[in-house]
Amino acid sequence: MIFTHDLNTALNDVLNSNRYSSVFVLVDKNTQKHCLSLLHKSVKQKISDTLTVNAGEITKNIDTCIFLWDKLNKLGADRHSLLINLGGGMISDLGGFIASTYKRGIHFINLPTTMLAMIDAAIGGKNGINLGRMKNQIGVINEPDELIIFPGFLETLDRNNYLAGYAEALKHGLIKSEKAFENTLEFATPDLKSEKFIEFLKENMSIKEEIVAIDPYEKADRKALNLGHTIGHALEAISHQKGKPMLHGEAVAWGTIAELFISQKLHALNGYYLEQMTALIQKHYPEPTFSLHDKEELLAIMRQDKKNFGESIRFTLLSAPGKYIVDQPVSENTILESLKHIKSLCQS
The missing domain is CATH 3.40.50.1970 (Rossmann fold)
Incomplete structure (x- = not known):
């Protein structure tokens, strides 16, 4: 590089x-x-x-x-x-x-x-x-x-396209460490020319580089990078079907909230991280363009996710920042709970 x-x-x-x-x-x-x-x-x-x-x-x-x-x-x-x-x-x-x-x-x-x-x-x-x-x-x-x-x-870049990338930066922070996540929270509205931002950019890129170096063919650790993407990809796909396309990073931002909700439910993730992400995403990102009437279509999209094997929809989840669990099967009822959760945030 x-x-x-x-x-x-x-x-x-x-x-x-x-x-x-x-x-x-x-x-x-x-x-x-x-x-x-x-x-x-x-x-x-x-x-x-x-x-x-x-x-x-x-x-x-x-x-x-x-x-x-x-x-x-x-x-x-x-x-x-x-x-x-x-x-x-x-x-x-x-x-x-x-x-x-x-x-x-x-x-x-x-x-x-x-x-x-x-x-x-x-x-x-x-x-x-x-x-x-x-x-x-x-x-x-x-x-x-x-x-x-x-x-x-x-x-x-316009503001929305910066934020689309910033959603992936937040994901990197979450899978790296508590310190990396807290540092990432500072850059929702950065000075793109500042040395501080340039250093942040380099550090965030290095998180993915390190994971790819360990696991280039996604057999284990690289799957951590899928956090937010199982539900995020479904939200992105449904938005295109409705003719109201979300940017990939916008969908991942909301997908991350849903998957942190699941992480809290299944792996006792501290609620602080879901609260921090929720406050930031609600403030800066457009709301996802789905309704709960789309639940069967969203689940159908997730069932086709390439990360799946067997009969389960598989996720990357967190027990704490830097402590990820890959290939986690999640019930469709729990997935629907997470969709209801993010929909409730859009109505608050």
Whole structure:
């Protein structure tokens, strides 16, 4: 990983140290508008072509893959080509999958532009696409040639997209330690240029890096990173079905509250942590777009979660910050209690 305030030098060092036959950039329409010009200032003369897709999670599907594979083929990309994934979590997921499968694998670099991608999606080698309403059902684990973190991109984000990434930062704090969680609480409204925030960003990224280094293929400890995601993914999916899509991190924020509620019920998690998360999420995040009439659909989505095995819906839960329990079966009645709990928070 390269963490830099000098994007020009970092990119040129990577490109000059490798003999790539051609260089392509993958962007969505948001990063094309807000971030591509910064890349062009550094390496425009070295870019063979730019591939543009629509923004949003709905783009992460097999039809987009076919479009991009065909585009790369027509542009003459070969196994020595490089794909630079310039964007948020959707772009790093999609671009990594495209690069890992085209001609059985070409080179790729992740250049994340959002908080969520910097601290989560671009780290750890998970690449994939959605299968219908189910997130990340098709994919591979394959690390990029390089991950370049340029914090200046965060200044292009609106408030909601910063908070979407911040939800993942809160999750990292919870699975790391009480101290890490308490530190994370300070950064709901940060000065993105401050040294204090930059240090926080580095420390939070290192939490996922450490876990991935221990368990790159998600056999045990890496499953801790699923906290908030079983219910979060279901809330995200139902919001898209209703035509009121939540950002991934927004859904994870509310999913984390639900799963802390379950942790308190099943593993005696101290209520303080649920209270702290609830106060923060209620203050800063939009309410989830589901009703209790959706309960059967939400459970159906959770039953299809790729983390499951056997007949149970499986969760990562906490007994305390830093003390996680993975692969925990949870009854559907308890899951419904947690959904009722977060719905009651929206009505208070």
